[in-house]
Amino acid sequence: MSKLYRTRENTVSAVDTRTQLSTLGSETAPGPLLVPQGVTKITRIIAAQCFNMGAATGYSALVRLEGPGLSQGPECIGIGAGGVPVATGGNGVNKAIAIDMEIPVIPGNEILIFGEMCGTDVGSSEFVVTLVFE
Amino acid sequence: MSKTLTVEGDIGSADTRTLLTTQGSVTAPSLVVPAGMSKIDKIIVACASEGLAAGAQSYFLRLGGNAVKNGEQAIAISAAGMIAVQSGSDAAPQLMPAIIMENIDIAVSPSDNLTIAVEGAGTDTGTAHAVVTLIFA
Numbered sequence: 001m002s003k004l005y006r007t008r009e010n011t012v013s014a015v016d017t018r019t020q021l022s023t024l025g026s027e028t029a030p031g032p033l034l035v036p037q038g039v040t041k042i043t044r045i046i047a048a049q050c051f052n053m054g055a056a057t058g059y060s061a062l063v064r065l066e067g068p069g070l071s072q073g074p075e076c077i078g079i080g081a082g083g084v085p086v087a088t089g090g091n092g093v094n095k096a097i098a099i100d101m102e103i104p105v106i107p108g109n110e111i112l113i114f115g116e117m118c119g120t121d122v123g124s125s126e127f128v129v130t131l132v133f134e
Numbered sequence: 135m136s137k138t139l140t141v142e143g144d145i146g147s148a149d150t151r152t153l154l155t156t157q158g159s160v161t162a163p164s165l166v167v168p169a170g171m172s173k174i175d176k177i178i179v180a181c182a183s184e185g186l187a188a189g190a191q192s193y194f195l196r197l198g199g200n201a202v203k204n205g206e207q208a209i210a211i212s213a214a215g216m217i218a219v220q221s222g223s224d225a226a227p228q229l230m231p232a233i234i235m236e237n238i239d240i241a242v243s244p245s246d247n248l249t250i251a252v253e254g255a256g257t258d259t260g261t262a263h264a265v266v267t268l269i270f271a
Contacts, residue, residue, distance in 0.1 A: 002203070005197075005240070009192045009255045024255070028149075052189055089225045092214065093182040093214040124190055127213070128210040
């Protein structure tokens with residue numbers, strides 16, 4: 001079977017707070033991210049995040065995977081870090097990173113994706129995460 | 135044997151599915167899967183914003199159309215952030231080298247049409263520009 005790509009995104013605006021990625025741009029309620037039928041594992045995660053540089057400080061960014069679709073329980077992955085010395089004039093872009101892995105999944109069950117900014121509140125950070133099922 | 139298909143375009147509004155239908159000087163490239171091809175094997179993609187508005191946005195690709203056998207697939211590309219500069223100063227540019235995603239393996243049917251869209255989610259950071267190359271096998 002070919003690979004299947006499922007994506008969610010959201011804004012993370014509170015520090016040290018799990019924030020569910022539950023939207024997909026113009027789709028404000030895409031529904032639960034259910035493990036597709038016919039797949040057995042997540043073989044890759046593709047993720048990007050960037051902050052709005054609204055406060056002069058630094059942070060790191062985590063992606064958490066949780067829910068009954070993960071047969072071995074939750075996973076947590078660091079995907080980046082950043083900071084600015086002043087809260088004016090910052091501008092930047094981060095390309096997505098692809099992480100190959102092998103996480104067993106249970107078809108028909110939900111996976112919840114969370115983004116989290118750690119350290120000091122930098123304003124807000126935008127996360128987008130793709131799960132690749134196989 | 136492989137075959138490429140490249141499109142590009144401006145992403146002008148946040149949370150808006152924006153179809154990429156042009157290829158620079160070629161204003162209407164074919165979006166038909168070439169004959170003899172059965173899957174998208176690689177994707178080369180980049181998307182960055184001009185940074186003319188303060189905010190943070192993430193960008194993702196949507197591959198759909200009746201050529202995609204298992205329905206629309208959505209894939210993360212990048213994320214951008216910008217905060218307004220002090221009066222009289224300038225901000226750095228946003229520069230994103232293209233990502234090459236290998237072994238993508240999205241099943242497609244030859245001679246059917248693709249839709250290729252990019253969407254920027256979050257708070258508008260100004261107009262972005264995206265370029266997407268699909269490599270079929």
